[in-house]
Amino acid sequence: MGPLSPLVTTLRRTPPLVFAMAVLATGLVVSSSVLVKGVRRGNDTITVTGSSTERITSDFVDWTVDVARSAPTLQASYQELQPEVQRTIDFLRQQGIPADAISRNPIKSDKSEVRDSRTGELQSTTFTTRQQIRISSPEVEKVAAVAQQIGELVGQGVPLTINDPAYTYTRLSEKRVDMLAKATRDARLRAREIARQAGSHIGVITQADTGSFQITVPNSTEMSSFGSYDTTTIEKDITAVMGVTFRVD
Structure with missing residues (x-):
């Protein structure tokens, strides 16, 4: 990911941030992308996109x-x-x-x-x-x-x-919870770094939006805004995305 400072466009009072789930339209596996419209003090918020990817084996x-x-x-x-x-x-x-x-x-x-x-x-x-x-x-x-x-x-x-043959993973519901938690942690780390560059601090989560899951062949760049589920390979990559809004203190 490039320098963080260009991502923060202003420190003045502006409308609340932001629509972050657009990451699904630009590349779900590009984990470095962050959408931010503004950061300011007080009761404002910052919304970033966190993601997590793991390799799973069909069972x-x-x-x-x-x-x-x-x-x-x-x-x-x-x-x-x-x-x-x-x-x-x-x-x-x-x-x-x-x-x-x-x-x-x-x-x-x-x-x-x-x-x-x-x-x-x-x-x-x-x-x-x-x-x-x-x-x-x-x-x-x-x-x-x-x-x-x-x-x-x-x-x-x-x-x-x-x-x-169609290869599937039967414990997907359990994996989903774990993946969303990791994506949320990833979002917090990104938001914290962006806020630090602006001289601010991240507070509590005010909103979390779940993106679609992508289950693809290993190292695939294909994606769908409605989610995908590849059944052609035994080994698969599963990617989860969360758009998380934090209060900025």
């Missing part, structure tokens, strides 16, 4: 693969699907995924028709039956490894659509 994974079979009749597509679903489940079990972590979503079927473009006469009908297999587990690393290996089944002829 739960939700992953799906879709198995599908097509045939001229609905019955045939269903019958051909069943052994492929079983082969997929057997593979997951062989890789160490427990049975209680594996579930099957309801079977779905679609019908497609091919017609003569000139006469509209029906030429063929194809039924596609599919079933989604879901893996939900706290064994994040194990499931991630299996997701890298399941492509072997495709090589063996199993008609799979492999979706990306």
Whole structure:
């Protein structure tokens, strides 16, 4: 952060400070940014933005693969699907995924028709039956490894659509409280230094505004004013922002 003195624009009596949460529009992870419109003695206030960032490790994974079979009749597509679903489940079990972590979503079927473009006469009908297999587990690393290996089944002829695992953090509510407290402390340190440059002192907190949380891939610069939650990586960065208004003594 550059010299602090330019941030304090005036020491005369001016309207109370300030709207600090604009940091979300300019860069939530730029922890050095501080918005200040004025500092003065008496009952005036100063509002600054504090932030805190930590690296967290996902503790739960939700992953799906879709198995599908097509045939001229609905019955045939269903019958051909069943052994492929079983082969997929057997593979997951062989890789160490427990049975209680594996579930099957309801079977779905679609019908497609091919017609003569000139006469509209029906030429063929194809039924596609599919079933989604879901893996939900706290064994994040194990499931991630299996997701890298399941492509072997495709090589063996199993008609799979492999979706990306979604990695999440289940203790986010607990972490949120801790992160906000750290962001508030960060705001106090900044406000104290700004006030010191102006020959003033920081008093009690008069208002605190919580910004949106950003959960991103490590070292990401992406952000959203509504908050973000990346599920593509096991390791994540979580950033919290607080706009805190202090009385200036």
